[in-house]
Amino acid sequence: xxxxxxxxxxxxxxxxxxxxxxxxxxxxxxxxxxxxxxxxxxxxxxxxxxxxxxxxxxxxxxxxxxxxxxxxxxxxxxxxxxxxxxxxxxxxxxxxxxxxxxxxxxxxxxxxxxxxxxxxxxxxxxxx
Numbered sequence: 001x002x003x004x005x006x007x008x009x010x011x012x013x014x015x016x017x018x019x020x021x022x023x024x025x026x027x028x029x030x031x032x033x034x035x036x037x038x039x040x041x042x043x044x045x046x047x048x049x050x051x052x053x054x055x056x057x058x059x060x061x062x063x064x065x066x067x068x069x070x071x072x073x074x075x076x077x078x079x080x081x082x083x084x085x086x087x088x089x090x091x092x093x094x095x096x097x098x099x100x101x102x103x104x105x106x107x108x109x110x111x112x113x114x115x116x117x118x119x120x121x122x123x124x125x126x127x128x
Contacts (some may be wrong), residue, residue, distance in 0.1 A: 002075040002083075006121065007053035009071055014039065014057050021055075029055065034102060059096070072109065074119035080106045083120050087112075100127040 011017040018039065021027045025043070032038040032054070041053040053071075077083040080098060087110045088094065095109035095117050105123040112118065 001121075002077050004051060004073045005076045006074040007052065007071050008052060008074065008119070009041075009055045009123075010058045011055060012058055017055060033077050050115075068088060072117050074107070074121050077120045077122055079119055080108055080122035084108050084110065102128050 008016060009021075009062070014037065018029045021041070022029065027041040029037040032040055037057060039055045041055055042094040043052050044050050075083075084094075084098065089112040095111045096107075096108055098108040099123075101107050103125055105121050105127050107119055107121050108119050109119045
């Protein structure tokens with residue numbers, strides 16, 4: 001059964017958001033160093049309940065139904081193509097197409113039947 005393994009916060013101003021969450025919740029932010037600006041969020045010590053996440057600059061400006069304004073949860077899936085297709089069959093719409101996260105896996109976002117965005121990640125260390 002797929003579980004939520006990661007969340008993301010999409011923001012207009014990464015440094016402002018990092019300051020906010022660091023000061024409010026004590027979260028720690030570490031630059032990922034990948035092909036785009038991305039920060040890993042540590043929300044607490046390993047071995048305690050909860051998950052860690054990431055923060056990135058919004059890829060698309062907010063306008064109408066476009067852009068992501070949310071904490072996006074990502075579920076671990078065995079086959080992204082199959083799960084993405086099944087989500088569409090069940091009434092979801094594509095939010096962001098399948099993309100590689102180099103060295104981590106394949107990621108895609110859909111909007112569920114209520115308009116909520118969530119991600120699905122297929123682990124694959126060879127993703128480029």
